[in-house]
Amino acid sequence: MDHRILNALMAAAVSAGLSTAFTPAQAASPVEQVAAREQAMKRMGSGVQAVGKYLKGEGGSPADARSAAAAITEVSSLNPKQVFAEGTGIGVAKSDAKPELWQNFGKVQEIWAQLKPAAAKLDAAGSSGNKQQIAQAMQEVGKVCSSCHENYRRTPPTQ
Amino acid sequence: MLELPRELPPDPAHPMSKASFAAAVLLPFVLWADGGAVWGADPSSPDPVQRGEYVFIAAGCHGCHTDEKNGGAPLAGGRAMKTPFGTFHTPNITPDPQHGIGRWSDADFVQALRHGREPDGEALFPAFPYTSYTKMSERDLLDLRAYLMTRPPVAAPNRPHDLTPPFGWRFLLPVWQWLHLEEGTLADDPAKPAEWNRGRYLVEALGHCGECHSPRGLMGGMDHDRALAGNPNGPDGDKVPGLRPGVKGAGELSVGEIETVLELGMQPDGDFVGGAMGEVVRNTTSKLTPADRHAIAVYLKSLPPVH
Numbered sequence: 001m002d003h004r005i006l007n008a009l010m011a012a013a014v015s016a017g018l019s020t021a022f023t024p025a026q027a028a029s030p031v032e033q034v035a036a037r038e039q040a041m042k043r044m045g046s047g048v049q050a051v052g053k054y055l056k057g058e059g060g061s062p063a064d065a066r067s068a069a070a071a072i073t074e075v076s077s078l079n080p081k082q083v084f085a086e087g088t089g090i091g092v093a094k095s096d097a098k099p100e101l102w103q104n105f106g107k108v109q110e111i112w113a114q115l116k117p118a119a120a121k122l123d124a125a126g127s128s129g130n131k132q133q134i135a136q137a138m139q140e141v142g143k144v145c146s147s148c149h150e151n152y153r154r155t156p157p158t159q
Numbered sequence: 160m161l162e163l164p165r166e167l168p169p170d171p172a173h174p175m176s177k178a179s180f181a182a183a184v185l186l187p188f189v190l191w192a193d194g195g196a197v198w199g200a201d202p203s204s205p206d207p208v209q210r211g212e213y214v215f216i217a218a219g220c221h222g223c224h225t226d227e228k229n230g231g232a233p234l235a236g237g238r239a240m241k242t243p244f245g246t247f248h249t250p251n252i253t254p255d256p257q258h259g260i261g262r263w264s265d266a267d268f269v270q271a272l273r274h275g276r277e278p279d280g281e282a283l284f285p286a287f288p289y290t291s292y293t294k295m296s297e298r299d300l301l302d303l304r305a306y307l308m309t310r311p312p313v314a315a316p317n318r319p320h321d322l323t324p325p326f327g328w329r330f331l332l333p334v335w336q337w338l339h340l341e342e343g344t345l346a347d348d349p350a351k352p353a354e355w356n357r358g359r360y361l362v363e364a365l366g367h368c369g370e371c372h373s374p375r376g377l378m379g380g381m382d383h384d385r386a387l388a389g390n391p392n393g394p395d396g397d398k399v400p401g402l403r404p405g406v407k408g409a410g411e412l413s414v415g416e417i418e419t420v421l422e423l424g425m426q427p428d429g430d431f432v433g434g435a436m437g438e439v440v441r442n443t444t445s446k447l448t449p450a451d452r453h454a455i456a457v458y459l460k461s462l463p464p465v466h
Contacts, residue, residue, distance in 0.1 A: 149433025
């Protein structure tokens with residue numbers, strides 16, 4: 001199947017799934033909200049995972065960078081106030097979100113806003129097909145992810 | 160109409176074109192302004208400052224000696240480090256003569272890192288990882304000092320530590336050092352490949368990985384039998400995973416997967432490391448050469464498994 005069609009289908013599936021999970025009208029329970037957040041993070045994670053494999057020479061193609069970028073763009077369109085709803089910190093289900101996340105929410109929103117431009121660069125790199133450029137764009141995506149995880153996520157026990 | 164030449168004509172008196180001259184002069188500043196980009200740091204450079212910068216990166220000096228969260232100047236210290244023994248406030252290691260290490264001689268610097276002692280002979284607290292740095296080569300120590308002396312001096316006084324007795328009793332430190340400090344450079348094992356030896360040096364000496372990834376005894380000494388086997392009580396109370404084969408998670412990674420964690424902070428499932436390791440990736444491992452990241456991974460995979 002053409003990658004562009006596949007990407008579009010994936011994007012649609014992602015946005016349908018995620019926006020349902022984060023619709024405030026549903027008044028999801030904190031446990032459900034944590035599960036939805038985990039799902040959103042995994043969505044981005046499996047996207048970049050494929051790019052990592054491609055960069056290591058373990059298969060895949062530059063199109064994986066475009067798919068990952070689409071997943072990140074979709075997730076980053078969600079409202080961080082819903083993704084990180086109050087009362088979904090450590091202690092709720094498998095949440096690793098530290099209290100500092102809500103104490104510094106302005107900073108968290110700033111980091112969240114960096115996701116989209118980082119994804120745009122990854123998408124452009126994927127279109128160019130240049131491995132070096134994809135690696136560089138991945139580094140930028142990684143910086144955004146890590147900057148939030150560094151300060152606001154407890155190290156998961158299995159990490 | 161005057162047409163501009165597409166390229167500058169070569170000037171025999173000045174073999175370097177204006178464009179390449181501008182690039183040579185401006186590029187380092189452009190890269191520097193970019194923030195994360197490293198310029199100058201080069202492990203194979205004959206220049207002590209450039210080599211020293213690489214040692215500085217690999218030894219992770221910036222992170223502990225900079226109070227980033229409160230906007231502190233680079234290397235001016237003041238970062239609070241919570242440990243089970245109390246809170247340490249890292250010291251100023253800029254070349255400031257009064258508050259930093261500007262008056263330290265080469266010998267003073269080597270004494271601090273190799274023997275855990277201040278220039279006046281007073282013992283240093285082992286929150287400063289001299290039990291690892293003692294293994295550094297003489298050349299790395301001196302090059303590191305050479306690089307530090309090029310940093311901007313900052314006149315910021317040191318803050319006293321806030322420790323729980325008896326850990327704050329400095330007079331007990333020589334006893335602690337006698338028990339826990341094995342002084343001396345890490346000699347290469349001639350039976351092993353150069354890559355393995357380099358990896359061991361990066362992990363055991365410069366990277367001081369064991370300071371967080373190894374469990375500690377009651378008096379804060381590293382448990383060498385369980386080196387890199389994980390630490391249930393790491394910095395800021397975080398659980399730190401083991402790195403030896405057999406440890407669930409980090410111990411299961413392949414050489415390639417370890418390299419990706421060190422380069423990008425990305426784990427095999429696409430998740431990015433956070434906490435203290437996120438900082439280590441940002442300041443240190445992402446800036447190492449690919450060969451050095453590979454050497455680290457090779458060494459870690461060679462460690463005895465944990466059962």
